[in-house]
Amino acid sequence: MLKNDIVDTIREKALWMRRRAFRMVFDAQLGHPGGDFSAIDIIATLYFGVMRYDPKKPEMAERDRFIMSKGHATGALYTALCAAGYYPEDWLTTYMQPKSMLNGHPNRNYLPGVETNTGPLGHGMPVALGIAIAGQLTSSDYRTFVLTGDGELQEGSNWEAAMTAGNRKLGKFTLIVDRNRLQQGMGTEETNGLDPLDDKFRAFGWDVEVVDGHDVVALLSALSEPAGGRSKPLCIIANTVKGKGVSFMENKASWHHGVPNAEQYNIAMEELV
Amino acid sequence: MAAPAQKQEGFYDCRDAWARTIEALAEEDPRIVAVVNDSVGSSKLGGFQKKFPDRLVNVGIAEQNMVGVGAGLANGGRIPFVSAASCFLTGRALEQLKADIAYAGFNVKLVGQSSGVAYGELGPTHHSIEDFAWLRPLDKITVVVPADSWETAEAVKWAAAHEGPVYIRLSRMPVPDLVVENRQFQPGKAEVVRKGSDVTLVACGTMVHLAVQAAADLQAEGISARVLNMATINPLDGAAIEKAASETGAIVTIEEANIHGGLGGAVAEHTAATLPVPVERMGFPGFVPTGSVEWLFDHFGLTAAGIARSARKAIGRKRA
Ligand SMILES: Cc1ncc(C[n+]2csc(CCOP(=O)(O)OP(=O)(O)O)c2C)c(N)n1
Numbered sequence: 001m002l003k004n005d006i007v008d009t010i011r012e013k014a015l016w017m018r019r020r021a022f023r024m025v026f027d028a029q030l031g032h033p034g035g036d037f038s039a040i041d042i043i044a045t046l047y048f049g050v051m052r053y054d055p056k057k058p059e060m061a062e063r064d065r066f067i068m069s070k071g072h073a074t075g076a077l078y079t080a081l082c083a084a085g086y087y088p089e090d091w092l093t094t095y096m097q098p099k100s101m102l103n104g105h106p107n108r109n110y111l112p113g114v115e116t117n118t119g120p121l122g123h124g125m126p127v128a129l130g131i132a133i134a135g136q137l138t139s140s141d142y143r144t145f146v147l148t149g150d151g152e153l154q155e156g157s158n159w160e161a162a163m164t165a166g167n168r169k170l171g172k173f174t175l176i177v178d179r180n181r182l183q184q185g186m187g188t189e190e191t192n193g194l195d196p197l198d199d200k201f202r203a204f205g206w207d208v209e210v211v212d213g214h215d216v217v218a219l220l221s222a223l224s225e226p227a228g229g230r231s232k233p234l235c236i237i238a239n240t241v242k243g244k245g246v247s248f249m250e251n252k253a254s255w256h257h258g259v260p261n262a263e264q265y266n267i268a269m270e271e272l273v
Numbered sequence: 274m275a276a277p278a279q280k281q282e283g284f285y286d287c288r289d290a291w292a293r294t295i296e297a298l299a300e301e302d303p304r305i306v307a308v309v310n311d312s313v314g315s316s317k318l319g320g321f322q323k324k325f326p327d328r329l330v331n332v333g334i335a336e337q338n339m340v341g342v343g344a345g346l347a348n349g350g351r352i353p354f355v356s357a358a359s360c361f362l363t364g365r366a367l368e369q370l371k372a373d374i375a376y377a378g379f380n381v382k383l384v385g386q387s388s389g390v391a392y393g394e395l396g397p398t399h400h401s402i403e404d405f406a407w408l409r410p411l412d413k414i415t416v417v418v419p420a421d422s423w424e425t426a427e428a429v430k431w432a433a434a435h436e437g438p439v440y441i442r443l444s445r446m447p448v449p450d451l452v453v454e455n456r457q458f459q460p461g462k463a464e465v466v467r468k469g470s471d472v473t474l475v476a477c478g479t480m481v482h483l484a485v486q487a488a489a490d491l492q493a494e495g496i497s498a499r500v501l502n503m504a505t506i507n508p509l510d511g512a513a514i515e516k517a518a519s520e521t522g523a524i525v526t527i528e529e530a531n532i533h534g535g536l537g538g539a540v541a542e543h544t545a546a547t548l549p550v551p552v553e554r555m556g557f558p559g560f561v562p563t564g565s566v567e568w569l570f571d572h573f574g575l576t577a578a579g580i581a582r583s584a585r586k587a588i589g590r591k592r593a
Contacts, residue, residue, distance in 0.1 A: 030394055071398070096394040096563065098572075103563035104395030119398030120361060121334050151311060154333035183334065184311045191311060192333030 003220075006049050010216045013083050014044035018245050019272050020082075020092060021075030026265045028096040030104065034255035036075035038180040038213070038240040039147060043068075043080045045219040046145055055085035058112040064142050065131050067115050069124020070149040070178060071105040072257075077114075078102055086113035122155025124148060125175065129161045132173040132233075143225070147176045151183025154192050159204070162233075166205025171230035174223070175206075178213065180242035182253045201235040213238025246271055284447035288386060290422035291443055292317035294429040295354060299325055305433065306330060306346060308355040310339045315445075316356040316386050336361045340369035340383075347379040352433060359385025359401035359442060360392075367407055374438045375411035382432045383414075383440040389479060389529030390557070391445045393566040402557050404442065406534025409507050414438045415460060416507035420481035421450045424504060427458035435460070444479050444529070446566060451481060451502065461505045463513035469499030472584045473517035473524050477503045477536055480527040480555075480575065487580035498584055509539045511547070518548040523587035525553045527580055532556040551590035553583040 017040050025031035043066075047053075051064040068077045074095075082089055094100035101110035105119030116127045128146035135142050148158065165173050177197065181188050188194055198208045207230060211218040222236050242256070243249030246268045249258075260268060299305040299321065306328045307318055313331065322329045330346070332339045336357060343355040355362065362385050363370065374381050385401060392399035408416050417432070417439060419425040425443065432439040453466055466481065467488050476484040481502045488498040499521055501513060517524055524544065526537035537554030544550055561569055570576060574583070 028394070072395075098562070098564035098568045100563045104392070105398050107396065117398065119396060120365060151334050154311075154335045156335060156337060184315075185313050185331075188333075191331055192335070 006220070007216050010041075010044050010048045013048050014041050014216075015272060017044060017076065017079040017083060019269065020079045022246075022260065022265065022268055022272070024075055024078070024092055024095040026260050027093070029259045030096050031075050031259060032072040032257050033075060033260075034182070034242040034249060034252070034258070035070060035073040035149060035178070035180070037244045037246065037249065038242045039070065039073050039076045039178050041214045041216060041244075042147060042176055042178065042219060042238055042240075043076050045216055045223065047080050047084045049216070049220050050223045051145070052142070053084070055113065058086065062140060062142050065115050065128070065144045067118070067124045067128040067131070067144070067146040068106060069118055069128070069146050070121065070152055071118030071124075074102065074104060074106060077106055081111065081113040084113065087111070121149065121152040122157040125158045125161035129165055129170070129173065132165065132170045133168065135172055136168065136170060141172070143172045143174060145174045145176065147178060149183070150177055150179045150181065150188050150194060150197075151191065153177065153194055153197075162201065162204045162206065165233040169205070169231055170233045173233040174236065175233065176236045176238055178240050179237050180240045182242045182251070182256070184253070184256050186253050197237055205232060207232045207234045208237065209234065210237045210239065213240035214244055281447060283449050285422045285450070286445055286447050287419055287422055287425040287443050288317045288445055290425040291384065291429055292320060294426040296321050296324060298430065298433050299328065302352065302433065304350065304352045306351045306353050308332065308339055308343050308346065308353050310334055310336050310357045310361065312357045312386070315358060316384070318356065336365040337369050340366040340381075341373050343381040343383075344369070344373040344377060344379040347381050352380065352382070354382045354384055356384040356386060358392075358399070359388035359404055360399050363401060363404040363407055370408070370414070371411055375413040378413055379438065380436055381438050383438070385440060385442045387445040388442045389444055389446075390561060390566050390569045393564055393569050396563060397560040400561065402529070402531045405506055405528070405530045405536060406538065408440055409534060409539060412507065414440050414507065415505065416440045416442065417460065417505050418442045418478040419504060420478055420502050421448050423450060423456070424458060428504070431458060431460055442478065446479050448479055449482050451485065461508055461510060463510040464502040464504060465499070466502050467498070467500040469497040470521055471497045471523070472588050473499040473501060473521045474527060474580060474584060475501045475503050475514070475517070475524055475536065475540055476527040477506060479529050483575065483577050484527055484580055486577035487584065490577055490581050491584055496584065496588065503536060506536055506539060509543060511543050514540055514543050515547050518544050518550040522591050523551045525555060525580065525583045525587050527555045527575065529575070530556050532558060551587045553587040555580065555583055
């Protein structure tokens with residue numbers, strides 16, 4: 001595919017994911033739409049522009065791995081896996097319903113394409129690290145991508161993993177931080193600040209790229225593997241907007257787990273075009 | 274996270290009683306501080322934060338740090354109430370609870386919010402049904418599970434005055450106020466909510482009012498069921514259990530928790546070691562499927578009808 005076509009495809013998928021995810025949240029009256037919307041362009045870029053996978057062979061040994069560490073953003077993850085062909089769209093209508101495979105946090109025993117169970121924050125990085133180490137041990141060429149929230153980085157487990165990844169020079173390991181600057185209750189910097197985040201990762205032995213997390217072209221470029229590969233793990237700090245795409249949701253902590261009423265849902269559908 | 278359960282007339286969210294009480298206590302005692310993990314809203318500590326901004330320590334999303342900080346604050350002469358969703362407070366920081374709180378013996382009050390399956394649809398990562406089994410062996414920590422708003426307020430007051438670690442386990446499921454004469458909060462003691470002689474229903478937290486209803490239903494069919502509110506799981510009121518075993522000959526335990534190692538486990542251990550009688554344990558057998566809290570209660574028989582069924586079964590198992 002030509003690059004322009006890829007960019008168009010990613011944007012198209014991302015738009016569909018936002019609309020579909022918001023429908024799921026509206027129907028269930030549950031979910032985390034703010035963090036879905038900050039992450040969707042990143043996840044769409046990974047699945048429709050970067051990663052190697054076959055939805056018919058979700059266990060394929062050489063697949064690239066994506067670990068959704070901010071497991072609460074299931075609207076983003078479940079729509080991505082659906083759009084990638086792991087399961088049909090009607091599964092999405094069961095979101096949060098009794099006995100559904102799609103509960104509020106992803107479960108690998110229920111859903112193909114989910115690499116590990118997440119929900120408690122700060123679990124994705126160590127598991128992803130183990131996957132990357134396995135790749136290093138077996139000289140595999142798959143890449144491992146993990147997406148965390150920024151508030152999530154307050155968990156110490158991330159830094160334990162970051163230290164190991166830096167020390168092991170895991171060039172096939174990529175962390176993307178959804179840097180929307182909000183966590184559950186308020187801003188990250190007024191809670192337990194992370195800045196300067198780039199310097200922190202550099203000090204841990206990582207390459208760092210800072211990009212606009214809604215700019216598909218910039219994301220594609222940051223996520224592409226340089227010729228000859230990397231000799232360090234890569235941290236992409238993706239500056240994003242929580243609630244991106246819907247005027248009344250953008251940058252509002254209340255939309256962390258806020259859910260829309262019918263009027264809000266309709267306005268959002270008019271804006272998401 | 275999940276939307277709070279539907280409002281029902283005469284049913285109250287115990288977190289409101291917790292918030293009112295801790296604010297009032299903090300007014301009187303400057304040593305009281307709150308420690309949270311980005312959980313001001315879910316802990317209902319917005320009012321506390323407004324009144325005492327300097328006395329609310331928000332460490333961010335970092336539960337191990339949060340519990341360690343609680344121990345340190347106690348060392349520094351503060352009375353910390355560490356408040357977070359109970360799944361993360363207990364699960365994530367278990368070793369801190371063991372080493373820094375129980376073993377080191379610091380005067381820290383742990384308040385587990387939205388416990389049990391209150392976050393039904395969010396799945397087992399967000400359920401806190403293993404916490405009894407995890408905390409029971411940490412015998413230095415008193416584990417209190419209030420059944421209603423009154424008991425919540427009393428437990429918080431008692432914990433603030435008590436020297437030693439306490440875990441108060443709250444729900445967000447609204448519950449009605451229990452009707453008990455001359456009520457007095459007695460930590461470590463079972464509360465007799467209803468007298469009875471054929472079977473004893475031992476419940477805690479959100480399950481107590483359902484047990485009371487089951488007992489009333491059983492009365493209609495001529496079965497006399499005693500109801501014990503076992504608000505303290507640890508230490509267990511062994512004397513009340515032995516009395517129940519000898520006087521009623523059959524026991525049903527009901528908890529919004531995993532039956533392995535929780536209230537049911539404690540009662541079964543105690544009866545087996547002292548006075549073996551049939552014990553029917555109600556709760557969850559392990560991780561539960563996706564579903565709302567109402568659906569889960571229904572699915573696992575945690576209803577008045579389900580409890581009555583277990584009571585009949587326990588009675589049927591008595592030796593002739
Ligand atoms: C260990 C743990 N503690 C607390 C929570 C509750 N929680 C869910 S999402 C969230 C905020 C996450 O903020 P951030 O990582 O910035 O994610 P985003 O803003 O992208 O949604 C919190 C505190 C949790 N899921 N896990």
